[in-house]
Amino acid sequence: MNALPVILDGHIRDVLRSAIRRSDVPWAIVRDGAVAEFSLGSSMSNVRIGMDRMSADNKHGAMSLDIGDSSNIYAIVAENADYRCTPWTQCIYLCMHRDEAKMNSRRVLTYIGEYDDDGYSIWDMGIGDDTLDVYIIVKDDALNSMLKGMEGKNILNEHSILERIVRVSPYRLFTTKKASIVVKQRIGSVEGAHTHFMPDVILNGIRYPTPVPEQMSCIIQVDPFASLIDCNGNYHAWSIEDDPFQMLLHRYSKGYAEAKYMLRDKVLDMIRRSDAAGYDVECMYKHSDADGKDMLRVILAQIACDSRLEPTIRMGSVKVLARLGAVNLSAVVAYIKAMDRSSKH
Numbered sequence: 001m002n003a004l005p006v007i008l009d010g011h012i013r014d015v016l017r018s019a020i021r022r023s024d025v026p027w028a029i030v031r032d033g034a035v036a037e038f039s040l041g042s043s044m045s046n047v048r049i050g051m052d053r054m055s056a057d058n059k060h061g062a063m064s065l066d067i068g069d070s071s072n073i074y075a076i077v078a079e080n081a082d083y084r085c086t087p088w089t090q091c092i093y094l095c096m097h098r099d100e101a102k103m104n105s106r107r108v109l110t111y112i113g114e115y116d117d118d119g120y121s122i123w124d125m126g127i128g129d130d131t132l133d134v135y136i137i138v139k140d141d142a143l144n145s146m147l148k149g150m151e152g153k154n155i156l157n158e159h160s161i162l163e164r165i166v167r168v169s170p171y172r173l174f175t176t177k178k179a180s181i182v183v184k185q186r187i188g189s190v191e192g193a194h195t196h197f198m199p200d201v202i203l204n205g206i207r208y209p210t211p212v213p214e215q216m217s218c219i220i221q222v223d224p225f226a227s228l229i230d231c232n233g234n235y236h237a238w239s240i241e242d243d244p245f246q247m248l249l250h251r252y253s254k255g256y257a258e259a260k261y262m263l264r265d266k267v268l269d270m271i272r273r274s275d276a277a278g279y280d281v282e283c284m285y286k287h288s289d290a291d292g293k294d295m296l297r298v299i300l301a302q303i304a305c306d307s308r309l310e311p312t313i314r315m316g317s318v319k320v321l322a323r324l325g326a327v328n329l330s331a332v333v334a335y336i337k338a339m340d341r342s343s344k345h
Contacts, residue, residue: 003078003253003256004076005216006074006076007074008067008073009075012092013067013070015224016092016224017049019222019225020049020054021049023040023042023045024039024226024234025040025223026038026226027063027181027221027222028222029176029179029180029218029219029220032201032202032205032206032208033127033198033200033201033202034127034174034198034202035195035196036172036193036194037195037231038062038063038183039231041193041232043058043060044059045058052068057182058193060183060184060191060193061184061185061193062180063181065179067178072097074095076212076218077092077252079091080211080294081294081326081327081328082297082327083328086228086328087301087302087305087331087332087335088297088301090223090225090227091222092221092223092248093211093212094178094179094218094219094221095212095216095217096217097215097216100177101131101217103129103131103176105129105130106126107127108151109126109152109155111151115137120171121138122135122137123135123138123147125155126154132174132176133175134173135172135173135174137171137172138168142168143168146161146164156199157199166187169186169187169188171183171184172195176217178219181220190232190233224245227244235335235338235342238305239306240264240308260295260298267296267303267320268309271303271320278319278323281296282324285324297324297327297328300317301331301332304317304318304321304335305332318332
C-alpha cells in the first residue's frame with residue numbers, strides 16, 4: 001500500500017490520453033481469477049479521444065474508458081513487487097468506491113440476448129464479482145446450444161463446457177462501471193489483446209496483493225510508460241533515472257518515493273561495502289512490516305535491473321533477493337538474461 005487515492009486530475013488525464021496512443025502500453029481489467037488486457041500493438045488501430053471518453057480498437061479487440069463525470073473516480077499511482085510475472089509492477093489504478101461501482105454480480109450462466117445483427121449471442125459467465133461482469137459473445141451454434149442447456153447453473157466447475165469454450169474461442173467482454181475491454185483474439189494468444197480465466201482462483205476466493213483499498217474497486221489499470229517489459233513481453237534497458245513513472249510516484253506518492261530513495265541508497269551502500277550484505281538486508285527484511293517488505297523487494301529488483309549500475313552491484317542484489325526467497329526473483333533473472341542476450345547482438 002504505497003499510495004493513497006487522489007481525485008482524477010488534469011495531469012493524470014493527460015497521461016491517460018497520451019498512453020492510449022502508444023502501441024506498447026497495456027490496459028487491463030484485473031480481478032482475482034479473471035483478467036482482460038488490451039494494447040494497440042503493431043496492428044492498424046482506431047483511437048478516439050474526447051473530453052469525456054477515450055477508446056481504441058483494432059482487429060484483436062477494443063477498450064473504452066468513460067471519464068466524463070470523474071468526480072467519483074480516483075487514481076492510485078503505485079508500484080509493488082508481489083507478482084511472479086514481472087520484476088515489479090507499476091500502474092495507475094483508476095478506482096471507484098465499491099458501492100458506486102456495483103455491477104450485476106450474476107453467479108450463474110445467464111443468457112443476455114442478441115449481441116448484434118450478425119447472429120451473435122451474449123452470455124454472462126456468472127463469476128459473481130460485485131464490480132465486474134464477464135461475458136462471452138458466441139456465434140457458434142453448437143456452443144450456443146450447449147450454453148442453453150447449462151443456463152442458470154454455475155459453470156466454473158464444469159470442465160466440459162469450459163473446454164468447449166476454449167476450443168471455440170468466442171469473443172470475451174469485460175465490463176466495469178466506467179470501462180470495458182473486448183478481446184477477439186483466440187484464447188491462448190497473448191499479443192495485443194488477450195484474456196486469462198482461472199476458475200479455481202475464483203471458486204476458492206484466492207486474493208492477491210493489490211494497492212487498491214478494500215473499500216474501493218479498480219475499474220481499469222494502465223502502465224502508461226511500459227518501460228521495463230512491454231505488453232508483448234519484450235524487454236527494454238531500464239534505469240531508475242530514465243523512468244518517467246518514478247516522477248509520477250514523486251508527484252502522487254511523495255512520502256513513499258522519498259522513503260524508497262533513502263532506503264535504496266542505504267541498500268546500495270550495503271551491497272557495495274560487503275559480500276555479507278545479504279544477511280544484513282535479510283535481517284532488515286524480517287523486521288519490516290508488509291509495506292516495508294514490499295518496498296525492499298521493489299528496491300532490490302530495481303537495483304538488479306538498473307542498466308546504469310555496475311554488473312557486480314546488480315548481481316549482488318540478485319543474491320540478496322535469493323536469500324529473501326522473493327516472489328519476483330525468477331522474473332528479475334529472466335530480465336537480466338534477456339538484456340545480456342540483446343547486448344550480444
